[in-house]
Amino acid sequence: MSTELLGVLVTYLLTLALAIPLGKYIARVYQGQKTLLDFMVPLERLLYRVSGIDPNREMNWKQHLLALLTINLVWFVLAFVILLTQGSLPLNPDGNPSMPPDLAFNTAISFLVNCNLQHYSGETGLTYFSQLTVITFLQFVSAATGMAAVVVVFNAFKEKSSEKLGNFFRYLVLSCTRILLPICLVIAAILAFNGTPTSFDGKAEIVTLQGDSVQVSRGPAAGMIAIKHLGTNGGGWFGVNSAHPLENPNYLTNMTELVAQVLIPIAMVITFGVYIRRKKLAWTIFGVMTVGMLLLLVPMLLSETGGSPTLAQLHLLQPTGAMEGKEVRFGPAISAYWSTVTTIISTGSVNSMHDSTMPLSGAMQLLGMFINCFYGGCGVGILNYFIFLIIAVFISGLMVGRTPEFLGKKVEAREMKIATIIALLHPLLILAGTALACFTHTTYPNADWAVKPSAWLNNPGFHGFSEMLYEFTSSAANNGSGFEGLGDNNVFWNVSTGFVLLLGRFLPIIGPVAIAGLLARKRYVPESAGTLRTDTATFGFMTLAVILIIAALAFFPALVLGPLAEYFTIY
Amino acid sequence: MxxxxxxxxxxxxxxxxxxxxxxxxxxxxxxxxxxxxxxxETVSRNGQVIGFANVGQVFTQDGYFQGRPSAVDYNAAGSGGSNKGPSNPDYLTTVQARIDTFLAHNPGVTRAQIPAELVTASGSGLDPHLSPEAAYLQVARVAQARNLPEQKVRALVQQHVEAPLLGILGPEKVNVLQLNLALDALK
Known part of the structure; x- marks a missing residue:
């Protein structure tokens, strides 16, 4: 096996080896059991006391959602105001300007919803103050929000029948102090010792070996890059994200960042099994997610390491694969693995430019975001999977003529309606958004915006269509990566994707929490011979089939118009 | 509320x-x-900082090893890739032009020897590395421009090949800035 493929395999196995114990640890944290980090208790008490929160006061599902939405609103206002005024605030050694309103709107929402779509470049678009108080801060708390929401769902299935589902603020705080912050310190230290900047110095001015004067942007980046991955946020300190040699200096940091982003999504599945004492169900879910990941990874690996067919026609050597938009220190293999996990997990950080990947890889990246639940984002991955699970329970219940049940609770019309709406919302946002963009591009090519619609696209033909499709897919999936050639910093993209981001974040949190809350209230029906078991391979296959069929029905036409058409043009 | x-x-x-x-x-x-x-991490010569260890630089002279094309000309006040897709005809014209330039500066090299990374832009525009093959391919030109024996320059490249992580993970590579720095120090 080549050293490049071995790197992929070792990175994945390392992730598993760390995620399994972490999952068990997370279950202990949320259940209030003893852990190694109990020395954090005084800090947590201080946080509760200052904010006037009683962490033991239990909430029902509606109160949870109200608390979640309220604090998110506070964060949005805070972020929006700072971005609008950052030019006059402290910690701005490079003298960067304040953001215009449409860009501030988009950026504030984008980081609030854990998406991290970036219509600016970090070097020139933000100050160190906003990098820390808006970007880093929201990267922590948006990840903690997703994790807190998923604990509510866990609680709903833990007890046989209960209205009381724990305290939202407690889960939020614990996610930060016991999980995100300690692990981030370790990751940031690894990055710092491998060359990622941590100091508050501004740009460096140097005269190069050949005698040119250049500037090098830097800043306290390592801490932000740690949470950017651990919290599956993905927004980079520098414009090109983790392709940047200071953001991701070598193969070791690359492995670290890769492990960090996949860590909590996998751990959360393990946590689920421990938490509700159904380990077999958790492993079934893990199995389905892993098969799903491999279905996307293998084609992507083959097409990237196979090289570009158009460059092959120019008789170039492509010993390792397609190199446009990639870094030599990583190579195509681990870059393909990165592209896979960053799109299935909703991180959206990149270590190579997706716009320059091969058509089949583009198709797999889009599919990863269409489905958005193979491991999935920090906390929210399980919530997305849960929607498909409910639909699979319902369909297979009907197929075998039994009342649909999940973990002893009857799934009825109301829950199904919510699940269906959430499942259909995603394609609606993506396809309607892309249609609107295509319409604007062709009908109003000369609209007087910062970037004219006629100049949006960086590539002609089918690939140009993919650029627009990708942007809305990434927004709706709260992913944040992009076909970055798209000229997206103008009022059309800032506003339209801003709204898609909001809907694509909060409805898929509200839906599953509501379903779980409704189910939790219902009477517990003990399992019997007539119960459809959900922890078997058969049911796992059924769930996978539901996921793939919904994705295929909704998105196949769009894929054909974009990456598949490009594929058949150049191969 | x-x-x-x-x-x-x-x-x-x-x-x-x-x-x-x-x-x-x-x-x-x-x-x-x-x-x-x-x-x-910075790199200095005679007490003068001449670059960052991990950030690539432009080298245009024949007497230096040249790194990859960059969409931002190695201007590290920003960063960026070309974001060109594989089917873009303008992009293929650009690559063709880079091939022609490379062949003109490296007589004796045929196009089938050129690794794609030498004529494709990196993701960051600041890629500090080349594959060993891409460095070896420039040895003849560099040696001639500096009036050095090819053997000596080749040995220098060989010294600068960085092994994969732990010897088994990821690609081999050469840091172009470090290599050129050592080249300047050669007598």
Missing amino acids: KTYLIASIKLTLVLLVLLAGVYPVLVAGIGKLSSGGGGG
């Missing part, structure tokens, strides 16, 4: 202190212990 709102504002403020204040300062403290002191 009101009770949640007040609690939310207060919690936001204390979390802000913890996550956007204490945490980055703590990380900056850790960074102080690293070799670059947290400002990024």
Whole structure:
């Protein structure tokens, strides 16, 4: 096996080896059991006391959602105001300007919803103050929000029948102090010792070996890059994200960042099994997610390491694969693995430019975001999977003529309606958004915006269509990566994707929490011979089939118009 | 709503202190212990900083090894890839032009010997590395421009090939800046 493929395999196995114990640890944290980090208790008490929160006061599902939405609103206002005024605030050694309103709107929402779509470049678009108080801060708390929401769902299935589902603020705080912050310190230290900047110095001015004067942007980046991955946020300190040699200096940091982003999504599945004492169900879910990941990874690996067919026609050597938009220190293999996990997990950080990947890889990246639940984002991955699970329970219940049940609770019309709406919302946002963009591009090519619609696209033909499709897919999936050639910093993209981001974040949190809350209230029906078991391979296959069929029905036409058409043009 | 709102504002403020204040300062403290002191690892010659160890630079003279094409001309005040897709005809014309330039500067090399990375832009526009093959391919040109025996230059490249992580993970590579620095020091 080549050293490049071995790197992929070792990175994945390392992730598993760390995620399994972490999952068990997370279950202990949320259940209030003893852990190694109990020395954090005084800090947590201080946080509760200052904010006037009683962490033991239990909430029902509606109160949870109200608390979640309220604090998110506070964060949005805070972020929006700072971005609008950052030019006059402290910690701005490079003298960067304040953001215009449409860009501030988009950026504030984008980081609030854990998406991290970036219509600016970090070097020139933000100050160190906003990098820390808006970007880093929201990267922590948006990840903690997703994790807190998923604990509510866990609680709903833990007890046989209960209205009381724990305290939202407690889960939020614990996610930060016991999980995100300690692990981030370790990751940031690894990055710092491998060359990622941590100091508050501004740009460096140097005269190069050949005698040119250049500037090098830097800043306290390592801490932000740690949470950017651990919290599956993905927004980079520098414009090109983790392709940047200071953001991701070598193969070791690359492995670290890769492990960090996949860590909590996998751990959360393990946590689920421990938490509700159904380990077999958790492993079934893990199995389905892993098969799903491999279905996307293998084609992507083959097409990237196979090289570009158009460059092959120019008789170039492509010993390792397609190199446009990639870094030599990583190579195509681990870059393909990165592209896979960053799109299935909703991180959206990149270590190579997706716009320059091969058509089949583009198709797999889009599919990863269409489905958005193979491991999935920090906390929210399980919530997305849960929607498909409910639909699979319902369909297979009907197929075998039994009342649909999940973990002893009857799934009825109301829950199904919510699940269906959430499942259909995603394609609606993506396809309607892309249609609107295509319409604007062709009908109003000369609209007087910062970037004219006629100049949006960086590539002609089918690939140009993919650029627009990708942007809305990434927004709706709260992913944040992009076909970055798209000229997206103008009022059309800032506003339209801003709204898609909001809907694509909060409805898929509200839906599953509501379903779980409704189910939790219902009477517990003990399992019997007539119960459809959900922890078997058969049911796992059924769930996978539901996921793939919904994705295929909704998105196949769009894929054909974009990456598949490009594929058949150049191969 | 009101009770949640007040609690939310207060919690936001204390979390802000913890996550956007204490945490980055703590990380900056850790960074102080690293070799670059947290400002990024630099490379110096005769006491003069001439670059960052991890950030690539432009080399245009025939007497230097040249790195990959860059969409931002190695201007590290920003960063960027070309974002050109594989089916873009303009992009293929650009690549063709780079091939022609390379062949003109490296007589004796045929196009079938050129690794694609030498004529394709990196993701960051700041890629500091080349594959060993891409460096070896430039040995003849560099040696001739500097009036050095090819053998000597080739040996220098060989010394600068960095092995994969732990010898088994990831690609081999050559840091172009370090190589050129050593080249200048050759007698």
